[in-house]
Amino acid sequence: MSELEDQKNLLEVRDLRMHFTRRSGMFRRHSTTVRAVDGVSFDMSEGETLGLVGESGCGKTSVGRSLIRTYAPTGGQVNYRRSDGDQVDLATLPGKALRPYRRELRMIFQDPFSSLNPRMTVRDIIAEPLRNNRTAHRRKVDEKVVDLLQIVGLRADYLDRYPHAFSGGERQRIVIARALSLDPRLVIADEAVSALDVSVRAQILELLVDLQADHGLTYLFISHDLAVVRYMCDRVAVMYVGKIVEIGQTGTVYSRPRHPYTRALLDSVPEPDPTRRNLLTQEPLRGEVADPSDPPAGCSFNPRCPFAEEICRREEPELRTLDDGTQAACHFAEELNLASPGGRAGAERPMR
Amino acid sequence: MQSGEVLQGADEALEHASNEPVSATRGYWHLVWRRFRRHRVATISAIILILIYAVALLAEFVAPHGTASRFEGYQNAPPQVISLVDTSDGFRVGLFANGYAVEEDEESRRRTMSVDESSVRELGLFVKGEEYKLAGLIPWDRHLIGPVDPEEPVFLLGTDSLGRDLFSRIVHGTRVSMSIGLVGVAASMILGILFGGLSGYYGGATDTLIQRFIEFIMSIPSLPLWMVLAASIPTTWGPITSYFAITLILSIIGWTDLARVVRGRFLALREEDFVESARLDNARTLRIMRRHMLPSFSSHIIAALTLAVPGMILAETSLSFLGVGLQAPVVSWGVLLQEAQSVRSLVTTPWLMFPGVAVIVAVLALNFVGDGMRDAADPYN
Structure with a gap:
């Protein structure tokens, strides 16, 4: 990557690791290490939306939490480019030094029912970050809160209501208003619409897209919903057992996945067209998700992969860049043709 | 200014907001109160309690005679x-x-x-x-x-x-007996919230240390400990000083239960998203505890405190009954019951047991109110 391109990257994540140690047994003698995130690297340029998809338990939430440092990563770097152009490694900053960055990296939580304090009014909830960071003058706080409410499409007379008086969609709007209150640069949306009704989901996604245009936001959009990710994201990263197995432009990845796991994920999306109802014709993915505390040797996906060969059980594939710019971690990324559902019909891999 | 107009709009909107569901803008305590009122026994007990505390406050007015007035020939x-x-x-x-x-x-x-x-x-x-x-x-x-x-x-x-009016003495004793519970519980509350909060919020080694300490205190048989401590109060101390000494002695053990309640709540809340989000909002630790966590279970604390008061009253009564608590001329229900200790007095003057009835009524009322509070504490469920 050239120097010029490098300048645009808001965030450069390098070999991020988040290992949880769990002690068990009498006197805690046995310890098991859960490799929730195991060497994840990706870049985010300013203004883009990167989707992070994968099954539950694959570590995508842990990636998000490591970036905003609710978890302290056990390894790797999170290089964040400040607005003055300097880079800081958020992964190793001590708690006090993190404070200014907490304003620029904000989080939208999954469950709008548990992320709002039931004892506080909407006014206090949205004003809380403003007060804590003293970004607005005392008397201006109220005006700012009303502004924010209008930005996220809520009526100003809801100010003195408590969260329990709102629907899920409205609550998520409040959560978004709180995230926006400090004029963030990077917003991490962890399953931001997963808890919402389908009809409300579209409205919230629309709001997020509008806000991105108006405020120049960069989104890390964590989701297990491939349809939503396709709608929202410029690029998408697919995670499996703590690692990114494929990352690339959304359109390219969806039309021509390069990793068998991406193919399987795409196949699991129910097709709304009854003539192409793939659930009935497609064989579901075999086997269980690998245990992140004891991943299989070689490629983590090999026990479930229909194309697994000897090398897959022996060597762990590196994430490497392919001709169309997509990066994939599969030994046969170049040879497999996974463009059509199932991938089997079009698999043109010479038998060895 | 645009935001000024927005504010004006908000005021207008508030005016016709009256047709919205009332609970939307009503605070938490309003909902708790509504739930509490549905608990019939607790409501009646609350009224009785208010009366008892009113009597404690206005004891001289309610009682026909003073505590020490003797009636010769009666x-x-x-x-x-x-x-x-x-x-x-x-x-x-x-x-x-x-x-x-x-x-x-x-x-x-x-x-x-x-x-x-x-x-x-x-x-x-x-x-x-x-x-x-x-x-x-x-x-x-x-x-x-x-x-x-x-x-x-x-x-x-x-x-x-000695010819002293028992009714007057019970009325005067209300003040000491009922307030000793409150003062003692206030002392336990400070200790309980402090240690329970530290234990639950920080967890880990702090938690282990505090919990083992609490278990140690709880393992000490309470009555002998109280008796030893109470007996060691110098007799030269005035009635007020020894009154506070007794409340402190009672709360030495009383705080442990509350600390456990607070710890459990803090442990559960620590992982809540809204607490997490307060942390990400750069709120300081003390602010998170005070503004984001404590209000979520203040009603639980009040319930726990209400349920702790009767324990204090009973403990004071027991100590005074055994003669190591408050001493005459201070009048408390326990001190009064001391006179009902002998079998002979029970047979010839059974009315000396009336202070016991006062204790029972007060303790039951407090327990019912505490139960009602506990049920009303989560109005959203």
Whole structure:
């Protein structure tokens, strides 16, 4: 990557690791290490939306939490480019030094029912970050809160209501208003619409897209919903057992996945067209998700992969860049043709 | 200014917001109160409690006599019953009680008093009596209820062996007995929230250390510990000093339960998204605890505190009953019960047990109110 391109990257994540140690047994003698995130690297340029998809338990939430440092990563770097152009490694900053960055990296939580304090009014909830960071003058706080409410499409007379008086969609709007209150640069949306009704989901996604245009936001959009990710994201990263197995432009990845796991994920999306109802014709993915505390040797996906060969059980594939710019971690990324559902019909891999 | 217009719009909107569901803008405490009122027994108990504390506050006014006033010739007088009509001499409406008759046993030379149904004494409301200072400030001489003629006293709950009016003494004892619970619980609350909060919020080694310490304190048999500590209070200390010493002794053990409640709540809340989000909002630790976590279970704390008060009252009563708590001339229910210790007094003067009834009523009322609070604490569920 050239120097010029490098300048645009808001965030450069390098070999991020988040290992949880769990002690068990009498006197805690046995310890098991859960490799929730195991060497994840990706870049985010300013203004883009990167989707992070994968099954539950694959570590995508842990990636998000490591970036905003609710978890302290056990390894790797999170290089964040400040607005003055300097880079800081958020992964190793001590708690006090993190404070200014907490304003620029904000989080939208999954469950709008548990992320709002039931004892506080909407006014206090949205004003809380403003007060804590003293970004607005005392008397201006109220005006700012009303502004924010209008930005996220809520009526100003809801100010003195408590969260329990709102629907899920409205609550998520409040959560978004709180995230926006400090004029963030990077917003991490962890399953931001997963808890919402389908009809409300579209409205919230629309709001997020509008806000991105108006405020120049960069989104890390964590989701297990491939349809939503396709709608929202410029690029998408697919995670499996703590690692990114494929990352690339959304359109390219969806039309021509390069990793068998991406193919399987795409196949699991129910097709709304009854003539192409793939659930009935497609064989579901075999086997269980690998245990992140004891991943299989070689490629983590090999026990479930229909194309697994000897090398897959022996060597762990590196994430490497392919001709169309997509990066994939599969030994046969170049040879497999996974463009059509199932991938089997079009698999043109010479038998060895 | 645009935002100024927005604010104006908000005010207008608020005016026609009245047709919205009321609970939307009503605070948490309003909902708790609504839930609490549905609990019939708790509501009645709350009223009784308010009355008891009102009596404690206005003891001098409610009691017909002072704590130390002795009535010569009225030792061990039995309780009198108030009747609303007097038919001995025509028909009169008012408050009346019978007089006393004294019998002297020739052999034992013991005087026994009994109610003389033939004589009538009149009682009145707001009668003039002994002078006192209301709440220690306002000098007054009126009493809520009392004999119209000071020479013809009436003892609603009888008298003790020194001729002191038991009803008056129970009323005066209310102040000490009921307040010792509150003061003791206040002390436990400070210790409990502090240690429970530290334990639950930080977890890890801090938690382990504090929890083992609490378990150690809980493993000490409480009554002997109290007795040792109470017995070590110097006799030279005045009644006020030893009163506070006793409350401190009671709260030494009392705080542990509350600390556990607070710890459990903190542990659960620490992982909540809204606490997490407060942390990400750069809120300081103390602010997170005070503003984001404590309000979520303040009603639980109040319930736990209410349920702790009866324990304190009972403990004070036990200590005073055993003679190591408060000492005469201080009047508390426990001190009064001390006189009912011997079997002989139980047989000849059973009314000396009345302070026990006061304890039971107060403790039950507190327990019911505590239960009601606990049920009402989560109005959203």
